[in-house]
Amino acid sequence: MKSYVILISGRGSNMRSLLEANLPGRCVAVISNRPDAAGLVFAAARGIPTVVVDHKAFENREAFDAALLEAIESHQPDLLILAGFMRLLTEAFVRRFEGRILNIHPSLLPAFPGLHTHKAALTAGVPVHGCTVHWVTPSLDAGPIILQASVPVHADDTEDTLAARVLEQEHLLYPKVVRKLLEG
Numbered sequence: 383m384k385s386y387v388i389l390i391s392g393r394g395s396n397m398r399s400l401l402e403a404n405l406p407g408r409c410v411a412v413i414s415n416r417p418d419a420a421g422l423v424f425a426a427a428r429g430i431p432t433v434v435v436d437h438k439a440f441e442n443r444e445a446f447d448a449a450l451l452e453a454i455e456s457h458q459p460d461l462l463i464l465a466g467f468m469r470l471l472t473e474a475f476v477r478r479f480e481g482r483i484l485n486i487h488p489s490l491l492p493a494f495p496g497l498h499t500h501k502a503a504l505t506a507g508v509p510v511h512g513c514t515v516h517w518v519t520p521s522l523d524a525g526p527i528i529l530q531a532s533v534p535v536h537a538d539d540t541e542d543t544l545a546a547r548v549l550e551q552e553h554l555l556y557p558k559v560v561r562k563l564l565e566g
């Protein structure tokens with residue numbers, strides 16, 4: 383059975399959708415760069431080893447990534463799943479996991495990379511928005527797209543209503559992709 387590690391930074395609702403999906407693989411650890419990430423509580427309650435690698439404790443990105451790498455490698459995962467992990471990773475780190483590291487992003491990439499994607503979609507006036515699961519490469523939000531899900535944008539949408547509609551799709555899309563990858 384293949385194994386995976388999930389990286390989070392906060393709420394962890396995508397992590398939760400993965401853990402509740404009865405995937406054909408074993409989640410061997412949930413790692414957060416923030417000690418107060420709510421998702422850690424949920425993972426620990428399910429008996430999954432949780433680890434905090436607090437980015438604030440490191441002098442620079444390289445030192446943080448080295449510590450993160452060590453925490454991950456002790457579990458030897460087949461897949462490394464970024465689920466609301468909000469730190470930029472160094473090129474060396476990403477290369478180490480190339481072909482095994484994936485991310486979910488709240489827009490239809492290549493539209494709206496980076497932060498505040500729902501606000502950007504509303505400002506641009508697009509009729510359709512959504513989410514993307516993609517392989518992670520050293521360029522931010524630019525790796526090969528695996529699968530996307532779209533939602534309509536309504537005339538009366540706010541950032542919050544649009545985010546909620548997209549998040550609902552994220553929770554379906556990520557388990558669907560990870561299941562396929564775990565099945566090989």
Ligand code: GAR
Pocket residue numbers: 390391392393394395396397465466467468486487488496497549552
């Ligand atoms: C999700 O919408 C995810 O797509 C996004 O952060 C949110 C995390 O929510 N990720 C990014 O923006 C990555 N650049 P969650 O912690 O409840 O899964």
